Amino acid sequence: QVQLVESGGGLVQAGGSLRLSCAASGIIFSINRMGWYRQALGKQRELVAVRGSVRSTNYADSVKGRFTISRDNAKNTVYLQMNSLTPEDTAVYYCYADDRGFGFWGQGTQVTVSS
16 A cells, blocks of 8 residues: 655745645555646546656646656656646645555645645
């Protein structure tokens, strides 16, 4: 069982930056993909950015050029640097990890961007 703990959310003004972190712990075999999804109020959960174990990355079009995902495989940790934030980025951000095909989710961290 993999546990994911997120940190780094909060309130920021439009144009500002935040950095999210997510550390995986527990019984870990081999995490392949690790990344971030978000869910705004009244909307479905959507992909933000995901990074594979071999540096492959996938970003939502809405965050390309503003968000950067990085990963420390030795620490089983993934980061999301978010720049030029807009109110449309307001959501609960969830960490996700795929260990041998089994998906695990963090509890979520709130990101609120004020205009």
